Amino acid sequence: MAAGVGKTYRMLQEGHAEADAGRDVVIGYLEPHKREETSAQARGLEVVPRRRAAIREVEVEEMDLPGLLARAPELALIDELAHTNPPGLEHGKRFEDIADVLAAGIDVFSTVNVQHLESLNDQVAELTGVRVRETVPDSVLGSADEVVLIDLTPEALIERLRTGKIYPGENVQAALENFFKIENLAALREVSLRQVAEDVESKRLVYTELEPVGTRQEEKVAADAPKAVGERLLALVRPQPSSQRLVRRAWRSAQRLGTDLDLLWVKPPGQQVEGELERQVTALRRLASVLGATFLIAEHDDLVAGVARVVCERGSTYIMVGESKPAKGFARLREPLPQRLMRATPPGVDVRIVAHRAIEREPGR
Amino acid sequence: MIAPALLGLALLVAAGVAGFAFVRPRLRQRLDGGAEPVRRILLPFTGTVISRRALDAALRLARAEDAELMPAYLAQVPMRLPLECPIPNEAGKAMVMLEAIEQRAAAQGVKVDARVERGRSYRHALARLLDSEPVDRVVVPAANSDGGEGLGGEDLLWLLEKAPAEVLILRPAIMHK
Numbered sequence: 138m139a140a141g142v143g144k145t146y147r148m149l150q151e152g153h154a155e156a157d158a159g160r161d162v163v164i165g166y167l168e169p170h171k172r173e174e175t176s177a178q179a180r181g182l183e184v185v186p187r188r189r190a191a192i193r194e195v196e197v198e199e200m201d202l203p204g205l206l207a208r209a210p211e212l213a214l215i216d217e218l219a220h221t222n223p224p225g226l227e228h229g230k231r232f233e234d235i236a237d238v239l240a241a242g243i244d245v246f247s248t249v250n251v252q253h254l255e256s257l258n259d260q261v262a263e264l265t266g267v268r269v270r271e272t273v274p275d276s277v278l279g280s281a282d283e284v285v286l287i288d289l290t291p292e293a294l295i296e297r298l299r300t301g302k303i304y305p306g307e308n309v310q311a312a313l314e315n316f317f318k319i320e321n322l323a324a325l326r327e328v329s330l331r332q333v334a335e336d337v338e339s340k341r342l343v344y345t346e347l348e349p350v351g352t353r354q355e356e357k358v359a360a361d362a363p364k365a366v367g368e369r370l371l372a373l374v375r376p377q378p379s380s381q382r383l384v385r386r387a388w389r390s391a392q393r394l395g396t397d398l399d400l401l402w403v404k405p406p407g408q409q410v411e412g413e414l415e416r417q418v419t420a421l422r423r424l425a426s427v428l429g430a431t432f433l434i435a436e437h438d439d440l441v442a443g444v445a446r447v448v449c450e451r452g453s454t455y456i457m458v459g460e461s462k463p464a465k466g467f468a469r470l471r472e473p474l475p476q477r478l479m480r481a482t483p484p485g486v487d488v489r490i491v492a493h494r495a496i497e498r499e500p501g502r
Numbered sequence: 503m504i505a506p507a508l509l510g511l512a513l514l515v516a517a518g519v520a521g522f523a524f525v526r527p528r529l530r531q532r533l534d535g536g537a538e539p540v541r542r543i544l545l546p547f548t549g550t551v552i553s554r555r556a557l558d559a560a561l562r563l564a565r566a567e568d569a570e571l572m573p574a575y576l577a578q579v580p581m582r583l584p585l586e587c588p589i590p591n592e593a594g595k596a597m598v599m600l601e602a603i604e605q606r607a608a609a610q611g612v613k614v615d616a617r618v619e620r621g622r623s624y625r626h627a628l629a630r631l632l633d634s635e636p637v638d639r640v641v642v643p644a645a646n647s648d649g650g651e652g653l654g655g656e657d658l659l660w661l662l663e664k665a666p667a668e669v670l671i672l673r674p675a676i677m678h679k
Contacts, residue, residue, distance in 0.1 A: 378615035427618045429588030
């Protein structure tokens with residue numbers, strides 16, 4: 138999730154557990170960040186000595202890949218998956234070193250913060266205003282047998298920071314004023330939780346055998362394909378037949394992106410759902426159930442505000458709306474719905490307009 | 503003096519034409535014997551092909567009667583899965599078919615309100631649909647005798663007996679993808 142949540146600590150705990158179970162475990166590389174708890178947790182585990190390398194005439198200590206391969210343990214603990222190596226070593230990135238270690242038949246436990254994932258880098262930068270330069274391809278995480286999320290509430294993490302458990306005292310205030318803000322940490326936490334949930338889901342689908350009807354064959358194909366991690370579609374619908382085309386388009390887009398679909402109807406407060414309206418609501422609900430989408434009804438007197446609230450709650454990244462009827466009279470002076478939606482929703486949320494079939498047929502349009 | 507009179511006459515004629523166009527469908531319904539107007543025509547189908555004869559017949563009827571067409575994809579859900587579970591594979595087929603039907607209907611100016619219904623069998627899916635949706639007429643293509651997908655003879659007999667609507671069964675024809 139973020140620095141200081143306890144990733145390295147947990148990795149070392151797992152290493153001890155494996156060692157206690159009789160496996161040959163070594164620390165391939167550890168970055169304790171001068172944290173006492175982490176250093177204490179590392180005690181009792183064999184450490185492969187680091188080697189020295191130079192960056193612009195400054196000597197740094199790096200993981201000794203040849204040394205680790207020569208030691209050939211059963212399991213290596215290698216911190217900081219996204220680390221960039223100095224020039225002159227075998228590989229430019231640590232995850233490439235780890236690929237060599239895995240190829241040698243050595244299991245690896247490693248650590249990474251969610252903002253280092255390539256596909257999430259832009260999203261996290263927009264959410265937090267901080268961009269990290271060291272990234273890891275999503276395929277690296279996707280190829281892991283298991284992903285463990287180290288989750289901590291933003292409040293608890295800030296408390297850890299304040300008590301000096303993450304950075305030395307002189308750096309705490311600067312950290313609090315920059316990256317370690319509640320809203321940044323809450324956004325990172327949400328992104329992390331969704332990322333791991335999607336990772337679990339994609340693995341579950343890959344392992345599912347094909348079934349003849351009502352099958353998951355399509356999901357398997359989708360799981361095999363590169364996934365646009367972190368997307369979530371929201372289609373704005375109204376309980377009327379013309380919304381079905383929008384739902385079909387939205388569902389196909391969701392399938393292509395390999396992501397979840399929410400259907401949202403913003404209902405005016407006090408509107409009675411009965412008669413034909415009730416029938417159409419039921420039809421939408423059943424269609425959502427068939428498609429595996431979620432049908433949401435939000436009661437709000439302002440469509441845009443209602444949508445914005447749901448976008449924040451659901452973490453939607455993509456909104457699909459049907460084409461509006463041409464405005465008449467003073468309504469022409471009003472800002473179009475897509476623009477209003479883009480202003481009301483968080484930055485980075487895309488809005489797509491789906492053309493109305495009847496309008497499509499009109500000549501000259 | 504003559505020009506305002508002509509203008510008034512023209513306005514009266516225009517209003518008369520508009521009024522006739524508005525009243526005519528209702529007038530025709532009344533003259534037809536006072537029968538209830540057909541509001542919704544159900545067109546159930548299965549699989550990835552649909553009889554063009556059935557579709558064209560349903561569209562013709564819908565257009566003539568100013569009715570809404572309800573194409574309904576019937577999906578079988580195996581017993582090992584919950585009846586209400588998502589069926590993305592079947593839904594994928596249904597979406598393609600419904601999109602194609604809607605395109606044809608739109609070209610003919612027919613309103614469409616599509617459905618996808620699940621059941622343990624096609625008949626079960628159709629029964630669930632008829633339970634939940636009021637329809638005035640059912641247009642159904644019979645399955646080919648070569649064992650193709652669709653509603654078989656017994657299903658059609660069941661439909662004739664149970665459907666709370668007029669049933670129009672079309673004999674099998676060449677199927678179009």
